[in-house]
Amino acid sequence: MGMQGDFFQLLKEQGYQFPAPSHVPEGSRADITRGTTILAMRYRDGVLVAGDRRATAGNMVMYDRTDKVLEIDRHSVMAIAGVPATAYEMVRILEHSFKYYRRTQLQELSFEGKLRAVSKLLKDNVAAALAGTGAVAPIFAGYDHDQATAKIYFYDILGAEFEGVEYAVSGSGSPTIRGILHYVNTWGGQPLNRLSEEEATVQALRLLTSAAEFDSATGGVNRETGLYPIMKLIKASGVQVLAEAQLRSLFDSQVTRHV
Amino acid sequence: MYEEPYRWVEAIGNRRRYLDEQFRQGSPVIALSYADGLLLLTAGRGTPKLYEIYDRIGLGGMGHPADLEKLRFGLLEMAHMEGFNRSPSDVTGARLVKYGLAPLIKQAFEEIFKAPHIVKMLLAELGPKAERDTFLTVNYDGTFEEWSGCAAVAATLDVQKAMVDVVTRSVSHMTAPFQEALRIALHAWSLGSFLQQKDHETPEGTPTGAAQADGHAPPLPDDLALTAHLREVLTGKTIECAVLERQAPGSSKYRTIKPDELRDLLPDGLKG
Numbered sequence: 001m002g003m004q005g006d007f008f009q010l011l012k013e014q015g016y017q018f019p020a021p022s023h024v025p026e027g028s029r030a031d032i033t034r035g036t037t038i039l040a041m042r043y044r045d046g047v048l049v050a051g052d053r054r055a056t057a058g059n060m061v062m063y064d065r066t067d068k069v070l071e072i073d074r075h076s077v078m079a080i081a082g083v084p085a086t087a088y089e090m091v092r093i094l095e096h097s098f099k100y101y102r103r104t105q106l107q108e109l110s111f112e113g114k115l116r117a118v119s120k121l122l123k124d125n126v127a128a129a130l131a132g133t134g135a136v137a138p139i140f141a142g143y144d145h146d147q148a149t150a151k152i153y154f155y156d157i158l159g160a161e162f163e164g165v166e167y168a169v170s171g172s173g174s175p176t177i178r179g180i181l182h183y184v185n186t187w188g189g190q191p192l193n194r195l196s197e198e199e200a201t202v203q204a205l206r207l208l209t210s211a212a213e214f215d216s217a218t219g220g221v222n223r224e225t226g227l228y229p230i231m232k233l234i235k236a237s238g239v240q241v242l243a244e245a246q247l248r249s250l251f252d253s254q255v256t257r258h259v
Numbered sequence: 260m261y262e263e264p265y266r267w268v269e270a271i272g273n274r275r276r277y278l279d280e281q282f283r284q285g286s287p288v289i290a291l292s293y294a295d296g297l298l299l300l301t302a303g304r305g306t307p308k309l310y311e312i313y314d315r316i317g318l319g320g321m322g323h324p325a326d327l328e329k330l331r332f333g334l335l336e337m338a339h340m341e342g343f344n345r346s347p348s349d350v351t352g353a354r355l356v357k358y359g360l361a362p363l364i365k366q367a368f369e370e371i372f373k374a375p376h377i378v379k380m381l382l383a384e385l386g387p388k389a390e391r392d393t394f395l396t397v398n399y400d401g402t403f404e405e406w407s408g409c410a411a412v413a414a415t416l417d418v419q420k421a422m423v424d425v426v427t428r429s430v431s432h433m434t435a436p437f438q439e440a441l442r443i444a445l446h447a448w449s450l451g452s453f454l455q456q457k458d459h460e461t462p463e464g465t466p467t468g469a470a471q472a473d474g475h476a477p478p479l480p481d482d483l484a485l486t487a488h489l490r491e492v493l494t495g496k497t498i499e500c501a502v503l504e505r506q507a508p509g510s511s512k513y514r515t516i517k518p519d520e521l522r523d524l525l526p527d528g529l530k531g
Contacts, residue, residue, distance in 0.1 A: 007339065014340055074509050096343045099511065103311045104335050238508065 005104035007097035008120070018093060018121070019086060019128045031058035032133060035068050035087070037173030037211040037218040038079035040141045041181065042166055042193040043200035046150040046235040047141045049079050050204040052173065052212060053227060054219030064219050069230045073098050074238040076114060076142030081171030082157065086134035090121045111144040115153055115161060122159030129157040137170045143234050150234045166192055173211030173218035180207060197233065201242060202254045204231060209255060221251055270371045278399045281322065281377050282414040283459050286496070287451035288319035290383040291409035291426050292392045292433050293440030296504040296512065297383050300444040302452075302496040309501045311513035313338040313350045315385040317503050321412055322378035322399070330378060334360060347510060352384035356395045356403050365401025375399060379412040385503040385512055389433055408433065413451045415458065421479070422451040438524050441500065445526075446482075449489040453480055456488070486528060493529065 011018070038051040051068035054061060069079045070091045078094065080087035097117055101109040109117075118140050128134030135157040143150045152164035162168075167181045184203065185192045195203065205221070208229045212220030221228055228247040233240045288301040288308065299319045301308050308327070310318045312334050320327045337359045342350045360380065368375045382395045394410035396419070397403045404410075409432065411422035426432060429443045480488070500516040507514065516524075 010336060010340065011343075016344075071509070074511070092343065096339055099314075100335065100339045103313075103339075104332060106307065106310075 005101040007100040018089065019125045019134055031060070033057045033062045033084055034217070035066055035081055035084050036171040037177070037208060037215065038068055038081050038139055038171050039169045039177060039204065039207060040079060040139045040152045040164060040167060041200065041204070042150070042152065043195040043197065044193065045197060046143070046233055047152055048200045048204055048231060048233055049077050049139065049141050050208060050229050050231040051079050052208050052219045052229050054217060055084060056217045064227065067230050069232050071232070071239050075234065076140065077232050077234065077239055078118070079139040080136060081138065082136035083134050086125060086128065087136045087138065090136065093121060094118065111142060111146065111151070114142060115140065118155065119159045119161050122155055122157070126158055139168050139170055141234055143236060148236070173215035176211050176214045177207040180210060198250065201231060201247070202250050205229065205247065205251055205255045267371070271369070274368065274371065274375060278375060278377060282379065283455065285321040285414060287411060287413035287418065287422060287448060287455065288321060288381050289409070289411045289422055289426070289444050289447045289451065290319060290381055290394055291440060291444055292389050293435045293437060295437060295506060296502055297385050297392055298440050298444055298500065298502050299383055300448055300498065300500045302448065302493065302498045304496055307499060309499050312382070313342060314347050314510045315503060315512050316350070316352050317383045317501055317513050319381040319412070320378055326376040326378045330360060330363070330376060330380065333363065352382040352393055352395050353405065356382060356397055361397055361401045361403045364397060364399065368400045381410055381412045383503065385505060411447065411451060414455045418451050418454045421454055422447045425450050441524055442526060445489070446485065449485045450479065452492055453485060453488045490528065
């Protein structure tokens with residue numbers, strides 16, 4: 001019938017191809033731009049998703065104001081690690097396909113449906129991921145209205161989907177903070193999911209600062225130029241972006257060491 | 260037999276009469292700008308007639324539900340492909356109507372061996388400022404008109420005009436808060452519905468409704484008569500209302516007003 005609200009199908013019918021067919025000659029794929037550290041963690045009111053701002057190509061800093069935490073609709077975000085060119089295109093497709101579904105079918109796409117769409121894009125992208133030109137390992141977080149809770153999922157570059165019950169990390173700086181998250185969540189006094197919004201924000205700022213300490217591809221905070229990580233909260237009411245002023249005040253009071 | 264020009268003109272005339280007849284009992288749609296955005300309103304028996312087309316575009320329609328669905332899907336496809344391939348700001352109501360919807364409807368109308376689309380449609384597009392809100396109406400033969408401030412679709416062009424006039428006369432709708440705008444829209448809708456009903460009751464062949472033989476419009480019903488009419492009509496129908504809000508968070512500005520919310524805002528006599 002062609003009235004199923006499938007945006008992927010519509011793209012195909014209109015001759016759009018994702019991903020672009022990739023054949024990369026050996027030795028020509030050295031310095032592809034990549035994005036780095038992202039994290040998502042549950043806190044008392046929902047999920048906090050954060051990402052540093054750096055994009056690198058080999059040893060070069062390509063850009064220091066990248067937004068890696070992208071809103072797909074009012075209740076879901078995708079944080080991206082890997083090749084931004086592919087990741088941004090995925091986000092564009094997802095954004096339009098969720099909207100298209102809602103508007104044609106007159107109902108919101110289910111949370112499972114949204115997860116499925118992310119997996120599908122990653123699976124379609126396997127060839128480019130293995131060729132080294134389009135590997136993306138995202139974190140998808142959103143509010144599941146059926147279960148009245150915010151959830152975190154993370155993916156490998158082949159599209160396998162894993163639920164991050166308490167937290168998820170991805171990108172080159174992630175090994176550093178994964179250990180810290182495990183430690184804090186287990187022995188940190190209170191588990192992450194009991195933290196208030198402010199406590200969770202401070203944790204995320206400290207975690208990304210630690211990642212930047214040990215990973216050259218992760219950008220840190222630069223107070224002089226007003227450069228702070230992107231942080232977004234997912235709650236029942238929708239996605240909320242944390243303002244730079246708020247991050248600055250928390251960073252100054254609780255992250256910087258005044259020796 | 261249609262190869263003679265006269266036959267063709269006659270066939271088109273028949274088709275117009277047939278289509279006019281189809282809309283006589285339809286529910287009009289009214290759309291207007293207010294302080295915080297745009298409002299669309301109609302009343303129906305269950306099947307929704309107001310829809311979200313794109314980030315800043317809403318649709319109201321009357322006619323056959325299957326035709327409406329088919330054309331709505333066409334609009335959605337065109338809008339989303341354009342928004343994806345270019346940019347959301349390149350998706351405009353005017354382009355959707357002029358290069359998509361209107362030619363399709365006109366073609367179906369003139370292919371006299373095939374069924375025409377039984378639809379009248381209204382596209383409302385939220386501009387960056389109230390003065391730049393635009394409305395487009397498309398008739399069953401593909402003719403379209405662009406409006407600002409407010410627009411309506413109804414069984415006849417006379418009724419449409421009466422609805423638009425009553426909104427325009429209310430002066431302040433552009434700066435009115437939502438509840439006041441809702442009252443104005445409801446007033447215009449009841450007027451449209453009232454005039455259509457009168458047209459319907461008058462025997463065919465006599466000049467009716469808003470357009471009398473002497474060219475003078477008949478006196479409009481007073482508020483009391485309209486409220487009584489509205490109360491009567493709403494026993495079998497429910498009010499449907501949607502808004503496009505300029506300050507809504509995120510890119511999608513369209514929101515359906517839920518029945519509970521609507522009930523609280525309706526004038527006292529209509530809360531049901």
